[in-house]
Amino acid sequence: MSKMGKLLTTADKVLLSCTVLLLPFLYFSAWSQDLQADSVKIWSSSQGFQTFTLNQKQKILIDGAHGKSVFEIQNGKIRFVDSKCTNKICVRAGWLSHAGAFAACLPNNVSMEITGTTGYDSINF
Amino acid sequence: MTPLPFSGRLFTTVRQHTIVQQLSVLLLCLFLSVLSACDRKEPVHHSRFLGFGTIIEITIYGTDHERAQQAIDDIENDIAIMHRTWHPREKNALRRMNNLFQTTEWFSAAPSVRPLILKSIKLSQTSQHLFNPAIGKLIELWGFSQDERPVNEPPSEQKISALVRKQPRMSDIKLKGITMRSTNPDLKLDFGAIAKGYAIDKNIERLRKLNINNAIINAGGDLRAIGKHGERPWVIGIRDPRNEGVFASLKIQEDESVFTSGDYERYFEYQGKRYHHIIDPRTGSPAEETLSVTVIHSDAATADAASTALFIAGKDYWHEIAKNMGIKYVMLIDSEGTVHINPAMRARIHFESEKPPTINLSEPL
Amino acid sequence: MQQIELEATREDMRIAWLTALAVTIHIVESALPSPIPGIKPGLANIITIAVLIRYGWSTAAWVSILRVLAGSLLIGTFLSPGFLLSLGGAICSIMILKPATYMPGKGFGPVGYSILAAVAHMCGQFTIAYTLFIPHQAMLNLLPVLITAAILFGIMSGIIASRLLQTRNNGN
Structure with a gap:
C-alpha cells in the first residue's frame, strides 16, 4: 500500500482526517435530535x-x-x-x-x- | 482524425490494473451493505393497553407487525381475565374461596387460583412472611384493595391491632390434594403483591410458545424482558422515586424481570403524612423508612413478591431476606435517599445523573 | 451560402467520450436501489474528477451537467424528482470544486477532490430530498450514514480516478 502515500497529497490527508474527526459529531447532533x-x-x-x-x-x-x-x-x-x-x-x-x-x-x-x-x-x- | 483514443487502451489497462477492479467490487459491496442496513424497516413493535388497573406496554423485536399485534391482543384478553379472576372485590372464584377460608372447612380449590396460592405459600415462607397475601382484611381496612379509594383517612389503631393480632399467614392454609382449608378464620387472600408478576410470567410463556423470543412485557412499570433488541441487550431505565426523570439504567441479560416497589405508586395523604399501599403485616400499617426497592430476578412472580417483602424489610433486614429468597440483585433507597445495594447489582446499575447518590455497598448476596 | 464546418478537435472527442462514459455510469447507477429513492452514491464523479484534473474546472462542470441532462433524457426521467436530485447533487459538487482548485501548494489530489465532490453531491441531494420531498425528522437520522457512505465512495472514486489519470498519462 505504499502507493497510497503517492496517491494522497498533503491537502488530501488533511481533508481526510478532518472529515473522519467531524463524523462522530455529525452522528451525535443528528441522532440526539430524537431525544x-x-x-x-x-x-x-x-x-x-x-x-x-x-x-x-x-x-x-x-x-x-x-x-x-x-x-x-x-x-x-x-x-x-x-x-x-x-x-x-x-x-x-x-x-x-x-x-x-x-x-x-x-x-x-x-x-x-x-x-x-x-x-x-x-x-x- | 484518430478514433476515440481511450477505447482499446482502457480495457487493456483494466486487465492489468486489477486493483481498480478490486476497488470497484469493494465499492459495490460496501454500497450494498450500507443499503441493506438502511432499507430494513424498524423491526420493533410497541403496543399499549389497559390491564390490572394500569398501563401495560408490550415491546416485541424481530416479528412482523401483524403477528406481533395478534399476540398482543391475545395477551390483552388474557390479562383482562386474570384481573377479574384475582380481583379481591369481584364476584369470582377468589371471593368464593375467601368466604370458604373463613369457615375453616375443607373445600376444593378453584384451578384458576390454586397455582397462585401454592406459589404464594413458598414465597411467604422464604420472605419470613413479609410477603403475606393472607392479610386481605388489613388491606381492605386501609382501602387499598380496590382500584378507587373512597376514604382518605387512616383507620383507627384499634381496628388495625385487632386484625394484626389474628396474624393470618399463608402457612395457615393446609393442603390435601386439590382441597384446602384455613386454620385461621381471619385469613383473606389479596394477591395485589404478586398478581401482575404471575400474569407476566404466564404471558411470557405464551409469547415463547408463539416463537416470539425477544420481547418486554411492562405492567405499570414492572417488567420482564426476554431475548434482545436485535444485536444489543434490552436497556431498561429506572425512574427516580421522587421525580419523573430516569436516574439509573441497566442492561438485561437473557431473561430477567425488573420489579420496583415504591411508596409513590398508590397512596393517600392525610394531615401532611403519606400513607402508601405496602402494608407491613407485623405492624398493620404502611412500611416506613423505605422509598423504593428494585429487584432483578428471573421469574416475575418472585420478583414481584420480593420487591414487596424487601421494601417492608427495610434498610436493616433486606439483605437477610434477599439471601433467603435467593434474590441476587437488590437496590433499596431509604427515606433519606441513601442507596443500599449489593455488589452484583452495583456492577449492573449505571447511574445517569452527574451527581451519583450516596451509596451503601453491602456484603455480596 | 457558406457551409459552416464544425471541426471536432481531438480534445472535443475525448470530452465527448468521457461524457458518454459518465452518462453510462449515471444510468447504471440509477438501476441500483437506494435507502431514499433517487439518492445515489455519485459514482459518475470519477469522470468529473478525472476531467477536472486533466482539463480544468469549466470542462468538468460542463461534463457534469451534460451527464445529468443526457442521462435523464436517456432514462426518461427528465424533470422528475430523480432528475432534480441528480442535478442538485451535480451542481453542489461543481460549486465546491471551483474554490477547491485554488488550494495553495500542490493542492488536492484526485482523492481529495473526490471526497469534497461526493460529500457536496450527497448534501445537495439530501437538502433537495428533505426540503422538497420528505421533510420528516427521521430523515435527519439518515444523514450521518449517507455522509459516511459519501466519504467512502469519495475515497474509492478518487483512487479509481487517480488510476485512470495515471494510465492516461502512461498511454500518452
Missing part, C-alpha cells in the same frame, strides 16, 4: 389524539369519559392540573418534560405523552 421533546400528544377516548406544542404557555381542557381533564403547559413542561377521578394520581404525577414521558388519568380515559423517544427500551418504576 428532543417539544410537543405533547394528548389522548382521550372521546377526542382521540391531539398534539400541542410545549413552547407556548397554555391551558387545555379535554373531555374524558366522566368529565374534563385540565392540563397546563408552561416552560416546556406539562402537567395534569385537575381531572374527573377520585385518587388524582394523574395530578400527582406532576410536571412532565422529558421526551417519551407518559402520564394518564385511567378512570377518565385521558393520557398524555411527550413526543420523542426516551432513549430506553422500557422504563421501570
Whole structure:
C-alpha cells in the first residue's frame, strides 16, 4: 500500500482526517435530535389524539369519559392540573418534560405523552 | 482524425490494473451493505393497553407487525381475565374461596387460583412472611384493595391491632390434594403483591410458545424482558422515586424481570403524612423508612413478591431476606435517599445523573 | 451560402467520450436501489474528477451537467424528482470544486477532490430530498450514514480516478 502515500497529497490527508474527526459529531447532533421533546400528544377516548406544542404557555381542557381533564403547559413542561377521578394520581404525577414521558388519568380515559423517544427500551418504576 | 483514443487502451489497462477492479467490487459491496442496513424497516413493535388497573406496554423485536399485534391482543384478553379472576372485590372464584377460608372447612380449590396460592405459600415462607397475601382484611381496612379509594383517612389503631393480632399467614392454609382449608378464620387472600408478576410470567410463556423470543412485557412499570433488541441487550431505565426523570439504567441479560416497589405508586395523604399501599403485616400499617426497592430476578412472580417483602424489610433486614429468597440483585433507597445495594447489582446499575447518590455497598448476596 | 464546418478537435472527442462514459455510469447507477429513492452514491464523479484534473474546472462542470441532462433524457426521467436530485447533487459538487482548485501548494489530489465532490453531491441531494420531498425528522437520522457512505465512495472514486489519470498519462 505504499502507493497510497503517492496517491494522497498533503491537502488530501488533511481533508481526510478532518472529515473522519467531524463524523462522530455529525452522528451525535443528528441522532440526539430524537431525544428532543417539544410537543405533547394528548389522548382521550372521546377526542382521540391531539398534539400541542410545549413552547407556548397554555391551558387545555379535554373531555374524558366522566368529565374534563385540565392540563397546563408552561416552560416546556406539562402537567395534569385537575381531572374527573377520585385518587388524582394523574395530578400527582406532576410536571412532565422529558421526551417519551407518559402520564394518564385511567378512570377518565385521558393520557398524555411527550413526543420523542426516551432513549430506553422500557422504563421501570 | 484518430478514433476515440481511450477505447482499446482502457480495457487493456483494466486487465492489468486489477486493483481498480478490486476497488470497484469493494465499492459495490460496501454500497450494498450500507443499503441493506438502511432499507430494513424498524423491526420493533410497541403496543399499549389497559390491564390490572394500569398501563401495560408490550415491546416485541424481530416479528412482523401483524403477528406481533395478534399476540398482543391475545395477551390483552388474557390479562383482562386474570384481573377479574384475582380481583379481591369481584364476584369470582377468589371471593368464593375467601368466604370458604373463613369457615375453616375443607373445600376444593378453584384451578384458576390454586397455582397462585401454592406459589404464594413458598414465597411467604422464604420472605419470613413479609410477603403475606393472607392479610386481605388489613388491606381492605386501609382501602387499598380496590382500584378507587373512597376514604382518605387512616383507620383507627384499634381496628388495625385487632386484625394484626389474628396474624393470618399463608402457612395457615393446609393442603390435601386439590382441597384446602384455613386454620385461621381471619385469613383473606389479596394477591395485589404478586398478581401482575404471575400474569407476566404466564404471558411470557405464551409469547415463547408463539416463537416470539425477544420481547418486554411492562405492567405499570414492572417488567420482564426476554431475548434482545436485535444485536444489543434490552436497556431498561429506572425512574427516580421522587421525580419523573430516569436516574439509573441497566442492561438485561437473557431473561430477567425488573420489579420496583415504591411508596409513590398508590397512596393517600392525610394531615401532611403519606400513607402508601405496602402494608407491613407485623405492624398493620404502611412500611416506613423505605422509598423504593428494585429487584432483578428471573421469574416475575418472585420478583414481584420480593420487591414487596424487601421494601417492608427495610434498610436493616433486606439483605437477610434477599439471601433467603435467593434474590441476587437488590437496590433499596431509604427515606433519606441513601442507596443500599449489593455488589452484583452495583456492577449492573449505571447511574445517569452527574451527581451519583450516596451509596451503601453491602456484603455480596 | 457558406457551409459552416464544425471541426471536432481531438480534445472535443475525448470530452465527448468521457461524457458518454459518465452518462453510462449515471444510468447504471440509477438501476441500483437506494435507502431514499433517487439518492445515489455519485459514482459518475470519477469522470468529473478525472476531467477536472486533466482539463480544468469549466470542462468538468460542463461534463457534469451534460451527464445529468443526457442521462435523464436517456432514462426518461427528465424533470422528475430523480432528475432534480441528480442535478442538485451535480451542481453542489461543481460549486465546491471551483474554490477547491485554488488550494495553495500542490493542492488536492484526485482523492481529495473526490471526497469534497461526493460529500457536496450527497448534501445537495439530501437538502433537495428533505426540503422538497420528505421533510420528516427521521430523515435527519439518515444523514450521518449517507455522509459516511459519501466519504467512502469519495475515497474509492478518487483512487479509481487517480488510476485512470495515471494510465492516461502512461498511454500518452
